[in-house]
Amino acid sequence: MIVVRPIQPEDLAQLLVLAKESGTGFTSLPVNEALLQRKVALSQSSFAGTLDNPSQAYYLMVGEDSDTQQIVGTTAIEAAVGSHSPLYHYHLGQVIHCSHQLGVHNAAQILTLNNDYTGTTEICTLFVREAFRRGMAGRLLSRCRFMLMAEHCALFASIVIAEMRGVSDENGRSPFWAWLEQHFFSLDFPTADYLTGLGNKQFIAELMPKYPIYVSLLSPQAQQVIGKVHDKTQPALALLEKEGFYPNGYVDIFDAGPTVQCHLSHIRSVQTCLRLQVDISQPIAGQQLLMSNISLGQYRAVAASGSIAIKHSKVVINQATANALGVNQGDTVRVLTLL
Known part of the structure; x- marks a missing residue:
């Protein structure tokens, strides 16, 4: 893992x-x-x-x-x-060189340092x-x-x-x-x-x-x-x-x-990242998920199998995944499904 x-x-x-x-x-x-x-x-x-x-x-x-x-x-x-x-x-923009008298209208791309x-x-x-x-x-x-x-x-x-x-x-x-x-x-x-x-x-x-x-x-x-x-x-x-x-x-x-x-x-x-409680058991018909704990100093993230139960705001993961994330039963994790 x-x-x-x-x-x-x-x-x-x-x-x-x-x-x-x-x-x-x-x-x-x-x-x-x-x-x-x-x-x-x-x-x-x-x-x-x-x-x-x-x-x-x-x-x-x-x-x-x-x-x-x-x-x-x-x-x-x-x-x-x-x-x-x-x-x-550099920002890629444009300037217009225009002369109505001569009927000339040219657009030129420029790079500007910023x-x-x-x-x-x-x-x-x-x-x-x-x-x-x-x-x-x-x-x-x-x-x-x-x-x-x-x-x-x-x-x-x-x-x-x-x-x-x-x-x-x-x-x-x-x-x-x-x-x-x-x-x-x-x-x-x-x-x-x-x-x-x-x-x-x-x-x-x-x-x-x-x-x-x-x-x-x-x-x-x-x-x-x-x-x-x-x-x-x-x-x-x-x-x-x-x-x-x-x-x-x-x-x-x-x-x-x-x-x-x-x-x-x-x-x-960021928009689709779910905040769910951990339920440690064997996921049934789990899907591949990206998960992280909510710590900053002890931040951990993994890709592992899990089952999302939206109705109960829970994600079911096995003990090995919980150990990798440093979480226990009932802790909160962030969960993403694959794009």
Whole structure:
């Protein structure tokens, strides 16, 4: 059984392995042990509720195989992005060039640098190891965040975003960044991506063009990938689209991958997440469910068989599932059916 839980210091070695496997463009898991250690420490304080500034909370979770204790994936929530380090995006808009005298009316797409998403909640760091992508691990690691937010909604902003990895080749080269590199940065994409993952964003403010960029001036290759996602990111995007997330013209400043958004109360899993009492016995004709306890510090989530009795506001689960969730008879859990 895969059990999602808050990350612990002893997970650091496995987390570093996953960071290496995630590849270029996965900024939230940089291959840097010291930084990952700080992320683990911040997450521990966030789950414990001991941060002086709750807006800096970062909830990092791992999916662990209960039989082997192998970490199969990661997932996270950042409570308020841009509160301690600037968050940059490009917004894809348009300007009109019009001359009534000459009878000319042309629309031109432009990319404008902004910090519009400052203060929003970001779901991030969703990564599943290759061998576990065909099962329930991906859906569990994605949707467990919504069960946590449904239970502890006061900890999060009203708007939730997700930055999707943009297009890059097998060598980690981004067509969009290649154009920026040539004209403004003289810094390759893996290096820029790595520096951003380390929290070093000063170079963005120093070197990024200050004025809107006309899309027509970009290379054809760069234009083609604006708002497109990496092949490996397609399943994650599909899950979020089912939840109600949609693009609103914002793209990543490095690879032009789309940022999608949704109001917290409009997220499908938040709306449909049931709050039920636990009845520990053997489920009869059970269905596959996603379930979590309602704790913050001892948060647990699993995908397991169970029977929902709406009339009695109960869910029937077996003892093994109850043990994995850390709940007893009569306790309350959050329950989601599969999309």
